[in-house]
Amino acid sequence: MSSDSSDRTDSAGPAGPSGLDPAVAARLKRNADGLVPAVAQQYDTGEVLMLGWMDDEALHRTLTTGRCTYWSRSRGEYWVKGDTSGHFQHVKSVALDCDGDTVLVRVDQVDGACHTGDRTCFDAGELPLGPAASA
Structure with missing residues (x-):
């Protein structure tokens, strides 16, 4: 899973007021912290790249800016992938x-x-499968 130490933005809070379309917000099933996991996948190859977390505001920003915005659980702030790392x-x-x-x-x-x-984030090596799983 991804740590998000390389890209920072601003703080606010998960599950605070957002501009997310109410119809989309009504479909979300959030965890106790108001977050949903967000899997990033390379659009043309299907390669799974990372997992981050989004609240309603992060999803709203992602949908409206065309840039992935996540909620940092460790820092308690939003971060836009690439703002500092490029x-x-x-x-x-x-x-x-x-x-x-x-x-x-x-x-x-x-x-x-x-x-x-x-x-x-998923290239640290595959985990070994037991005999029943690999048959």
């Missing part, structure tokens, strides 16, 4: 899953998506 995520499409509890953001990723600079 590793921008240009939004191509946004979808909710069938339960409304996860957002899929298809992006055109510039350079690495991971805070380590790697292309994806």
Whole structure:
């Protein structure tokens, strides 16, 4: 999962007032902190890049600016991917899953998506599968 130490923006709070379309907001199933996981995927290859967290305002900003905005749980502030690192995520499409509890953001990723600079946060090595799972 992604740490977000390389890109900063401003603080406010999760689940505060937002400009998110009420019809979209009504579909969201948030966790106890008012957040939904947001999976970033490279739009043309399907490569899973990272996971971040969004509240209503972060999703609103993502939908209206074309740049991925996330909520930093560790710092308690919004951050726009690429503002300090230069590793921008240009939004191509946004979808909710069938339960409304996860957002899929298809992006055109510039350079690495991971805070380590790697292309994806999921390249630290696959976990070994047991014999029944690998059959």
